[in-house]
Amino acid sequence: MHRLRVAEEALRLKRETVLEVNNLSTCFFTRYGRVQAVNGVSFSIAAGETLGLVGESGSGKTVTALSLVGLVDPPGRIYSGEVLLNGRNLLDLNKKQLREIRGQEIAFVFQDPLTSLNPVLSIGTQLTETITAHEKETKDGARLRAADLLGRVGLPDPEKLLLRYPFQLSGGMRQRVMIAMALALHPRILIADEPTTALDVTVQAQILTEMRRLKKEFDTAILLITHDLGVVAELANRVAVMYAGSIVETGSIIDIFENPGHPYTQALLRSVPRLSQNSYYLEPVKGQPPSMLNLPDYCAFLPRCPQARSVCYEGKPQMRTLSGNHLAACYCAGARRQEAYLA
């Protein structure tokens, strides 16, 4: 498997960048103050590549995804950065232009997809319209294909489902309809926020297979947001680890899983249940994440960090290269990271 991933990494270098995010910051103006949900986030995704975005609840993953496609509503506001899709800055587009791009080049699956489906059109109408907009299909052909897609994402009785409206489905079913839509769209990029979290393992495996197909057949770039590091290991080529609104480490799947540099990534990996000497072993990340209302001007992970030193109070650490494309925002990452992780 490793040789395969290394080969993929080499391929990536030759592939065209589909999405490039530079210094993106988004905050919410609440009555308690300014919630700094996303704080100077940068990453890029190439065609056919999957970037896994991981981090604890509240770290800013969903707000990052919403910011990319212009779906942050007041009191939220994007106040800096650029989101380049094939070189065009999406943050400069108006609502109508963004809607067009969302229906053509970008597909997304969000945690609560009620808002992203049209409430007055049946599932069948929405799916067949998407199919006929992208493929030469007759109406009947598109309907057959729509039913096939619903079956592929593990939805029972696809024929009956085509007649239903979004409000008649459960949240999990709506989410799978969104995945079917994304498959029909053959998008340049798919943004999937926890696409498999609420699903049982069989359906989860089916959806991962379909996402893999999308990537292979249509060279779709995927931003995969998930708590589930197992899913990341299955599907992602690279990983970005988010903590308190910032990306604190990025690297290939091997860099992150085998040689994590940031103490937070190390703690996150230790919190995945493992079989050790015939018993389950799990160590939750100790302490609480910081309030996004008052982020410190030093490393936000410091109060929870087992490797903290006095240098860690000296301003927010910037991302620096550990090796190749492996970067971490930690003063101490590097020399001591191996011994700390293995301890």
Ligand SMILES: Nc1ncnc2c1ncn2[C@@H]1O[C@H](COP(=O)(O)OP(=O)(O)OP(=O)(O)O)[C@@H](O)[C@H]1O
């Ligand atoms: N509409 C809003 N108003 C105020 N604060 C918000 C709003 N939406 C999100 N936030 C805040 O932004 C921060 C990031 O939230 P986000 O939903 O992006 O986290 P997440 O990483 O997706 O978490 P989870 O894993 O639970 O989905 C949180 O502190 C959250 O409270």
Ligand SMILES: [Mg+2]
């Ligand atoms: Mg979220």
